[in-house]
Amino acid sequence: MKLKNKVAIVTGAASGMGHAIAERFAKEGASLVLADLNLEGVKELESKIENSGGKSTALEVNIANATDIEKMIDTAIEKFGTLDILVNNAGIMDGFEPVAEVDEDKWDLIFDVNTKGLMRAMKKAIPIFLEKEQGVIINTASTGGISGAHAGATYSASKHAVIGLTKNTGYMYAKHGIRCNAIAPGAIATNISQTIKNVSEFGSERLKMVQGLIPSVGTPEDIANVALFLASEESSFLNGTVITADGGWTSAF
């Protein structure tokens, strides 16, 4: 077991990649806080993990809410005694709007979830990691955090910020046993399209050509494999970097 006796938090654990990551980590021996807006979804996963002999606790968390984040990290300590691995995975899409069509409320919401929530969780976890001189952070970015042509202006900017935050954190705490890396998934079959609202005709037309080059759509389990690698000692010399997992999509550019 690669994560025996480790305590991990996974945000967005009710669906898609977060669900697959949490399930995989539990099989590898980790105790988990399953955090999501969707309480029913994480409760179902909690039962599944328990039935296969694992340990987890489901928690309703809105990652855009500072109090919920405090509670999420405190829950790991209260239930399992510590925190070793933080997976900041919850995220939402925009509607492919270019900057001239940006709606400021939507911009704020997407940044609160994709970027600020992630920063707040890291901010609260780092003191715990500093005390232990040990800790792993894994941020789910996106190929949209590297390329300008995979989503709208808001999502792209929010995920570019995630990559900047990942690199800065990796560097800042490199001498304190803390590793912080990101995964940049390409197209993965999940429920995220449900968060795409009020699609911009102009934006989606511009993105079509790039989307037409997607070689294949990945599975949440493909990403869980990468997350497990980043969480385990096998990646001990990886820090402040981004692993692109897109089946070769962005190698075209």
Ligand SMILES: NC(=O)c1ccc[n+]([C@@H]2O[C@H](COP(=O)([O-])OP(=O)(O)OC[C@H]3O[C@@H](n4cnc5c(N)ncnc54)[C@H](O)[C@@H]3O)[C@@H](O)[C@H]2O)c1
């Ligand atoms: N699916 C893709 O093609 C793709 C590609 C690149 C990056 N990503 C990123 O991967 C991550 C996971 O997305 P997914 O594709 O598995 O999507 P998903 O919609 O299947 O799962 C996301 C989960 O996050 C939860 N969530 C949403 N807002 C939340 C909030 N405010 N607080 C707490 N939980 C919240 C949802 O309830 C859901 O369970 C996201 O950060 C997304 O941006 C997805």
